[in-house]
Amino acid sequence: MTPFLDYKGIEVSGRIVFGLVRAFGPFKELASQILLAEQVGHKATDGTILVDPKAWYAFGGFQRAFARAGRLLGDSVLHQIGVSVAKCAQWAPNTGDLQAMAVQMDRAYHLNHRKHGRVMWDPATDHIQEGIGHYRCTLRPGGTIEIEATNPHPCSFDKGLILGGMRVLNVMGGIFHEETHPCRKRGHSSCLYVVRVPAASSYRVEECSSGGSAEAVHPRSGGHERGQHHRGGEREEDGVIGRLANEIHA
Numbered sequence: 001m002t003p004f005l006d007y008k009g010i011e012v013s014g015r016i017v018f019g020l021v022r023a024f025g026p027f028k029e030l031a032s033q034i035l036l037a038e039q040v041g042h043k044a045t046d047g048t049i050l051v052d053p054k055a056w057y058a059f060g061g062f063q064r065a066f067a068r069a070g071r072l073l074g075d076s077v078l079h080q081i082g083v084s085v086a087k088c089a090q091w092a093p094n095t096g097d098l099q100a101m102a103v104q105m106d107r108a109y110h111l112n113h114r115k116h117g118r119v120m121w122d123p124a125t126d127h128i129q130e131g132i133g134h135y136r137c138t139l140r141p142g143g144t145i146e147i148e149a150t151n152p153h154p155c156s157f158d159k160g161l162i163l164g165g166m167r168v169l170n171v172m173g174g175i176f177h178e179e180t181h182p183c184r185k186r187g188h189s190s191c192l193y194v195v196r197v198p199a200a201s202s203y204r205v206e207e208c209s210s211g212g213s214a215e216a217v218h219p220r221s222g223g224h225e226r227g228q229h230h231r232g233g234e235r236e237e238d239g240v241i242g243r244l245a246n247e248i249h250a
């Protein structure tokens with residue numbers, strides 16, 4: 001894996017940084033501490049971080065902030081950050097269904113980063129600049145999607161990012177990252193995620209894993225009777241982060 005210091009000239013979109021802050025909900029102070037400690041963003045008059053979604057921030061510092069968040073708060077929070085970032089990121093064109101979104105994921109990833117002032121995916125030429133790794137998508141028979149992540153993000157973040165993409169599209173299904181697969185957390189250079197969706201995927205996402213321990217989004221017969229469409233939103237994310245924040249400050 002490329003050391004963080006080697007990302008000179010590479011920046012991440014403020015939309016992504018904003019997604020991280022948003023994942024913390026009312027615990028913005030904690031997100032502020034993590035980002036400001038790595039010189040990402042600026043301090044507002046109230047002491048919390050000021051992030052401009054239209055600005056660009058140092059990629060290396062942002063990756064160190066991920067590492068810091070993982071050390072302080074664990075995988076569940078990295079997972080929640082991934083879900084939140086998926087909602088804030090700029091997606092590539094033609095991502096109306098999950099297969100298309102997975103195929104376009106690497107382009108979207110590079111669309112949200114720039115190198116020496118140039119956005120790393122050029123839609124006009126389809127050229128991608130190297131430097132931040134990739135997401136490689138393979139569509140398997142039966143609708144199974146494999147996504148290999150060879151970028152410097154933490155494993156849990158990318159799992160959350162994929163889940164967040166499914167939420168954006170209101171697609172249900174499961175994300176599997178089995179022990180037999182390589183994993184960056186175990187020192188490998190990549191992680192392999194397998195996404196399975198039912199053949200007739202017309203259900204809305206109504207229950208998601210908070211905390212990252214369960215990756216499956218479960219189908220329910222009839223889809224929406226339970227009236228819980230929104231229970232997996234910010235309140236659950238706040239719950240995970242809030243509990244951990246209290247433990248840290250205890």
Ligand SMILES: [Zn+2]
Nearest residue numbers: 155183184191
């Ligand atoms: Zn992994």
